[in-house]
Amino acid sequence: MDKDYSDFLGLVKELGALDQIGGLLTWDEETYIPPGAVPDRAIQKAALTGIVHERLTSKKMGRLLSVLKKRPRLAPDQRVIVREMARKHKRATAIPKELLQEISKTESLAMQAWVKARKARDYRSFEPLLRKMLGLKARVAECVGYEDRPYDALLDEYEPYMKTAEVEALFSRFRDKLVPVVSRILDCSTKVDDSPARGDFPEEGQRRFLMEIIRQTGYDLERGRMDVAPHPFTVGSMRDVRITVRYDPHDLRPAVFGAIHEAGHGMYEQGYLEKYYHTPLAESISLGIHESQSRMWENIVGRGLPFWRHFLPKLQGVFPSMSGVRVEDFQRAVNTVKRSFIRVEADEVTYNLHVMLRFEVENAIFSGKLKTPEIPGFWNERFESYLGLRVPDDAQGCLQDIHWSIGALGYFPTYSLGTIYATQLYDKAKKDIPGLEDQFAQGNFGGLLGWLRKNVHSQGKRYGASDLIKRVTGEGLNEDHFLRYLKQKYGAIYGISL
Ligand code: CO
Secondary structure (H helix, E strand, O other), X not given: OOHHHHHHHHHHHHHHHHHHXXXXXXXXXXXXXXXXXXXXXXXXXXXXXXXXXXXXXXXXXXXXXXXXXXXOOOOHHHHHHHHHHHHHHHHHXXXXXXXXXXXXXXXXXXXXXXXXXXXXXXXXXXXXXXXXXXXXXXXXXXXXXXXXXXXXXXXXXXXOOOXXXXXXXXXXXXXXXXXXXXXXXXXXXXXXXXHHHEOOXXXXXXXXXXXXXXXXXXXXXXXXEEEEOOOOOEEEEXXXXXXXXXXXXXXXXXXXXXXXXXXXXXXXXXXXXXXXXXXXHHOOOXXXXXXXXXXXXXXHHOOOHHHHHHHHHHHHHHOHHHOOOOHHHHHHHXXXXXXXXXXXXXXXXXXXHHHHHHHHHHHHHHOOOOOHHHHHHHHHHHHHHHHOOOXXXXXXXXXXXXXXXXXXXXXXXXXHHHHHHHHHHHHHHHHHOOOHHHHHHOOOOHHHHHHHHHHOHHHOOOOOHHHHHHHHHOOOOOOHHHHHHHHHHHHHHHOOOO
16 A cells, blocks of 8 residues: 555544544433533534544645545545545535634524524524524535535535435425325324323333344444433444433333334444444445435334234233234334324324425525525425424424524435435345345344345445445335335225225
8 A cells, every 4th residue: 555545544544533532422422421511521522523624624634635536546445435535625625614613603592592482482583593594504505616506515415416406306206296195194084093002111121122122133232332312313333333212101112113213323333344444435325325224124124014023022021011912003003194293203104294395495595485584484385285284383383493503404305315215225125135024023134134234334435325226226216115115004004095
């Protein structure tokens, strides 16, 4: 290996290690930190962020990148690492320090204003800071640059290489097909009883059951752990991945599906190749692909009948009160569909309508078709046409999510992209692995995990999301996989033909 490349790789790995440290600081802050240490943690994180930014934008990094980009004989792996570091370097150097500081200041002000406004159901008190934040993000887009639309530059932070126009076309097809399916399910006369999932479930028993589930699905507890956090999340990668859950002592669903979801994220992070540790070849492709892993395990696998054929007897072993419950009834109980205002409480059928609405707002703002004072009207009108519910106040409408206050613009679409990636990948896995779902019923999840390891996890950032999907499944992004899955699953649960 030549000197320039090995110097470069040294910097890359150091940045990777710093990133991992940042993750640990966050994990600790959300789990075990003593209350008195919280203010220190903000200082520690700011110090670390400063160091990462300095290293990433350093003259040395810039020089090595420009030398290596011109080098004709880099190996394919090396080319990917150089390409991805060049993207990070370019983005980090493009945004002036003053702008970043202005954003971080506005972030804390806007978040406080958002908390108050949501409580008071008063959008107008939040609007000026939201307008300011959106203006700052528009400046970010100008600094970073884009070929087609300013929103591209924001989307690129969460879903690299994806373009606004692509998402727009995909979502508009998806929404037009999804709306009628959703209303047929919601308007049918069948009522699904969710009482089998509710009852008295002490935390200790739930925890024992969750550990059994995540261990068997393939989350490696030698290289990971599971703790409690109010807003569950996953951090870390490779040899140190940490997931979190929250328990509801009267309802199994938050902890069970939360744990399967986070373990799905965790198995992705544990699935990179050792030799690439702390380089972009051991990093996730995008938030959308990350979410495809968690949603595949949570919804397609974890809310399916074969899964519960194996796990219901174990659940009954932990909670003998469940002993009379039939597997079909339990599976129905964990797949109820209902109209709701709040995205994070929505089921997998209605969820994507909540998400696509948010993308439509962001897209309209950044293409100059919508002004911030008009957001509630725009929101409420579309919400009613998609979900058939009249929004009673902005707390249950456009004020419900934290994302906009902290400047996370371009983030929402990744949730629905994840859904689409998940079913498309899963359909291919099912084709490649005969009897896949019979394996689940036997408690064997290694077939699916091995397939994901080979086709997705071990690839790191080698390909962009659309390229990966195309290479693995042989076709471009196709929302029909998800629609077929919905129709089949919910047709059976609700006893209707969709
Ligand atoms: Co997730």
